[in-house]
Amino acid sequence: xxxxxxxxxxxxxxxxxxxxxxxxxxxxxxxxxxxxxxxxxxxxxxxxxxxxxxxxxxxxxxxxxxxxxxxxxxxxxxxxxxxxxxxxxxxxxxxxxxxxxxxxxxxxxxxxxxxxxxxxxxxxxxxxxxxxxxxxxxxxxxxxxxxxxxxxxxxxxxxxxxxxxxxxxxxxxxxxxxxxxxxxxxxxxxxxxxxxxxxxxxxxxxxxxxxxxxxxxxxxxxxxxxxxxxxxxxxxxxxxxxxxxxxxxxxxxxxxxxxxxxxxxxxx
Amino acid sequence: xxxxxxxxxxxxxxxxxxxxxxxxxxxxxxxxxxxxxxxxxxxxxxxxxxxxxxxxxxxxxxxxxxxxxxxxxxxxxxxxxxxxxxxxxxxxxxxxxxxxxxxxxxxxxxxxxxxxxxxxxxxxxxxxxxxxxxxxxxxxxxxxxxxxxxxxxxxxxxxxxxxxxxxxxxxxxxxxxxxxxxxxxxxxxxxxxxxxxxxxxxxxxxxxxxxxxxxxxxxxxxxxxxxxxxxxxxxxxxxxxxxxxxxxxxxxxxxxxxxxxxxxxxxxxxxxxxxxxxxxxxxxxxxxxxxxxxxxxxxxxxxxxxxxxxxxxxxxxxxxxxxxxxxxxxxxxxxxxxxxxxxxxxxxxxxxxxxxxxxxxx
Numbered sequence: 001x002x003x004x005x006x007x008x009x010x011x012x013x014x015x016x017x018x019x020x021x022x023x024x025x026x027x028x029x030x031x032x033x034x035x036x037x038x039x040x041x042x043x044x045x046x047x048x049x050x051x052x053x054x055x056x057x058x059x060x061x062x063x064x065x066x067x068x069x070x071x072x073x074x075x076x077x078x079x080x081x082x083x084x085x086x087x088x089x090x091x092x093x094x095x096x097x098x099x100x101x102x103x104x105x106x107x108x109x110x111x112x113x114x115x116x117x118x119x120x121x122x123x124x125x126x127x128x129x130x131x132x133x134x135x136x137x138x139x140x141x142x143x144x145x146x147x148x149x150x151x152x153x154x155x156x157x158x159x160x161x162x163x164x165x166x167x168x169x170x171x172x173x174x175x176x177x178x179x180x181x182x183x184x185x186x187x188x189x190x191x192x193x194x195x196x197x198x199x200x201x202x203x204x205x206x207x208x209x210x211x212x213x214x215x216x217x218x219x220x221x222x223x224x225x226x227x228x229x230x231x232x233x234x235x236x237x238x239x240x241x242x243x244x245x246x247x248x249x250x251x252x253x254x255x256x257x258x259x260x261x262x263x264x265x266x267x268x
Numbered sequence: 269x270x271x272x273x274x275x276x277x278x279x280x281x282x283x284x285x286x287x288x289x290x291x292x293x294x295x296x297x298x299x300x301x302x303x304x305x306x307x308x309x310x311x312x313x314x315x316x317x318x319x320x321x322x323x324x325x326x327x328x329x330x331x332x333x334x335x336x337x338x339x340x341x342x343x344x345x346x347x348x349x350x351x352x353x354x355x356x357x358x359x360x361x362x363x364x365x366x367x368x369x370x371x372x373x374x375x376x377x378x379x380x381x382x383x384x385x386x387x388x389x390x391x392x393x394x395x396x397x398x399x400x401x402x403x404x405x406x407x408x409x410x411x412x413x414x415x416x417x418x419x420x421x422x423x424x425x426x427x428x429x430x431x432x433x434x435x436x437x438x439x440x441x442x443x444x445x446x447x448x449x450x451x452x453x454x455x456x457x458x459x460x461x462x463x464x465x466x467x468x469x470x471x472x473x474x475x476x477x478x479x480x481x482x483x484x485x486x487x488x489x490x491x492x493x494x495x496x497x498x499x500x501x502x503x504x505x506x507x508x509x510x511x512x513x514x515x516x517x518x519x520x521x522x523x524x525x526x527x528x529x530x531x532x533x534x535x536x537x538x539x540x541x542x543x544x545x546x547x548x549x550x551x552x553x554x555x556x557x558x559x560x561x562x563x564x565x566x567x568x569x570x571x572x573x574x575x576x577x578x579x580x581x582x583x584x585x586x587x588x589x590x591x592x593x594x595x596x597x598x599x600x601x602x603x604x605x606x607x608x609x610x611x612x613x614x615x616x617x618x619x620x621x622x623x624x625x626x627x628x629x630x
Contacts, residue, residue: 165353168320171340172347173418174370187357 023245029238030054037235058239061232067224070136071205074220077140078147078204079197085144086151086200087193091181093152094159105156108149116146120213127214134216142214143204150203151196158192159185198255202248270331270344270421270454271296272317277326279312279478286312288478290326299448299455301469303462305501309478310458311426317456318424319343330422341370346420350427352411354399360386360410361395367418385417388447405436412444416451423448425457429464441467462502466490474498491541492605496612499539499605505569505580508545510538511609512575522554524598528606529616536615539605542569542582545597547589553596556581558589 029037033051058064092098093105123142124133132138162185170180186193211223219227222244229237274292278285286309294300302310315321317328319340327336335343346367354363362369364385365378373381386392389409399407408428415423428444429437445468448455459465465472466486473483474497482494493499499507512519514536519526521538528536545556556579560571563585570581570589574597581597589595606616 163351163353165349165351166355168318168340169347169349169353169355170366171320172318172345173367173414174341176339176341179370184355184357 023249026238026242026245029235030242032235034233034235037238054235054239055243058232058236058243061228061236063224063228064221067219067221070139070215070218071221073136074140074143074211075201075204077137078143079200081140081144082147082151082200083193083197086148086196087155087189089152090155090157091159091185093156095164105153108152111145112149116142116210116213120210123210124213133214134218136218136220139211139214139220140204142210143207144200146207146210147200147203151200154196154199155189155193158189158196162188195255198251202251205248206244271298272422272454272456273327273329274313274317275327275329277313277316277328278324279309279316279321280324286478287316287323290475290478290480292473292480292483294454294456297452297454299457299468299470301465301472302456302458302475303465303472303502304460304475306460308475310460310475313475314424314426314456314458317422318345318347343422344420345422345424346415346418347424348411348415348426348428350430352399352404352407352428352431354407354410354414356399359396359398360391360402363399363410364391364395364413364417366414371418381417381419382413385413388416388450389413389443405432405440408432408440412447416447416453420453423451423453423455425455427459428457430459430461437464444468463504466502472502474501476501491603492614492617493539494614496537496539496607499607503541505542505582507539507541507605508579508581509607510540510574510577510579512536512538522596523552524554526601526604531615532606532608533610535609537607537609538599539607539614540599541603542580543567544600544603545579545581546600547581547583547587548596548598553598555594556597557594558591561589561591563588 031051031054033054093101127133127138132141166184166188167180170184171177175183206222207220208222208226211220212226215223225240225244229240232240272292272294274290277287277290279287290309290313292300292313302313304310312321316323317330319335319338319342323336327334329335330343330345355366358366361382365382368378368381382395383392386395389412391406391409391413394402394406394410399410402410408431411428429440432440441464457465457468469486471483471485472489474481474489476495476497482489482498489498489502493502493507496509499509510521512521512535514528514532514534517527517530519528519536519538526538528538547553554574556570556572556574558570558572562569562571566585567582568585568588570583572579572581583589600618602618604618605614607614
């Protein structure tokens with residue numbers, strides 16, 4: 001019993017450390033200024049003289065704010081497209097038996113098997129031809145293809161977890177199929193759909209490679225930082241990295257209840 | 269109020285035929301139980317009536333209106349699902365009022381009807397709770413109240429009690445019967461539990477392998493099953509079947525000589541209920557060797573053999589029989605059924621059988 005408990009607690013500690021230590025180190029370097037970055041060993045406790053000087057230095061870099069705006073634009077569009085395309089596809093997978101449903105499910109996963117690096121050149125050429133090159137809209141399309149498999153499969157499992165009888169009961173008691181979806185299925189799936197939306201947002205926000213390749217002047221924050229920070233001093237790079245993870249962490253933190261309820265449904 | 273006519277319904281899934289040319293008529297205000305083992309097609313038939321499944325061929329008529337091609341919402345019926353299907357994101361009040369709300373009833377009418385249905389099923393204290401806060405039995409009541417609130421002309425129930433524990437099931441069964449008697453709704457009730465069907469229904473339709481075997485009042489189905497299957501499925505313990513040779517138009521069983529219907533071939537199956545076998549003293553019966561005795565309180569159940577074929581006999585508790593003993597039995601001759609061993613169909617009832625000479629003197 002005690003051994004099991006020890007293993008249990010050790011597991012928790014390791015998992016927490018796995019996530020928290022890197023974030024802590026980045027945060028430390030971001031607020032500690034030049035000296036902390038170069039010191040070794042790192043202080044275990046946060047320095048007393050926390051300075052936001054480095055952060056300000058980073059935020060003063062020309063173009064950071066504009067590219068942040070492009071990032072938000074691409075992420076919001078990616079989120080919207082993932083929901084609009086992924087949720088209906090998920091519903092179809094969950095509710096209808098159609099020829100090739102299993103193959104379709106597999107193909108969805110296979111879209112993630114293509115390395116973006118191989119697609120980069122043809123994509124760039126195609127985007128230039130279509131006039132999508134160097135626009136946040138174009139980037140959001142690319143990010144949607146990355147987020148979509150996840151959106152489809154998760155919403156499929158969401159809908160699968162909602163008993164079909166609930167929908168049938170709604171039909172019997174006077175609903176058309178559309179109305180039954182809106183009044184019964186959607187309210188029950190909403191927490192999960194919100195989680196899908198957040199994931200799509202985070203995927204787009206964090207994506208670097210495609211965003212770097214597909215833009216020149218209208219770079220998203222990650223792509224912009226990649227090109228700018230390589231010439232900045234180390235502590236500014238850390239400040240940039242820190243500010244980059246804050247929105248994702250904050251987003252997931254705010255949505256944690258919704259995420260758990262989604263997983264609750266998915267594992268039931 | 270409406271009658272239901274099911275006309276020549278066939279349903280096949282690929283090459284599997286779930287229902288084959290099913291005909292069924294349910295009178296206005298009647299309570300019909302669809303009884304059968306799992307996989308016999310009873311739920312499929314109910315779902316076809318509800319419009320949740322599409323028949324391969326045939327017609328469903330409700331109250332003189334052909335509803336075969338209509339979606340569920342236009343058929344004017346209500347349904348109680350096996351797993352209740354109570355909407356978890358709505359309060360009990362919203363659940364019960366859902367059908368009326370969807371039909372566009374005004375608030376006053378919804379309130380009135382919900383209050384009535386809630387009173388009928390004793391769920392008033394729970395009206396503002398969510399289904400997750402209710403027990404299984406309470407959820408079942410909500411599902412029934414939701415169905416009754418719209419005052420449907422037809423009520424369909426799909427094994428509504430099967431998810432409740434035994435005691436609650438018994439309680440809900442009696443309550444359901446009184447509620448539905450009061451509402452006077454035409455009801456089709458699907459179940460695999462023959463006791464439930466016997467207890468609730470005006471008539472029982474027994475389905476087996478996609479075909480209706482027999483339709484009739486519970487007592488008739490019980491006493492005079494139309495096939496060997498019905499006799500074995502209805503009643504607990506099931507009917508006894510003895511396969512016997514026919515010689516010169518007579519069947520000899522111990523010292524008894526019975527006369528099966530004239531059209532019987534070389535062999536005939538004698539069907540008799542365990543409680544319709546009486547132990548007799550000395551002659552005038554057939555031997556039965558007891559292997560197991562089960563004292564069940566109101567009676568004792570004996571399991572044993574006659575002519576190498578298994579039989580069950582129910583005897584009064586005051587006549588204990590030792591295991592291994594051989595006793596003489598005789599059937600109540602007005603309660604026996606003759607069946608064809610090949611087709612399983614009943615060819616004659618007790619009245620046809622005449623008890624032979626030795627027995628007649630008894």
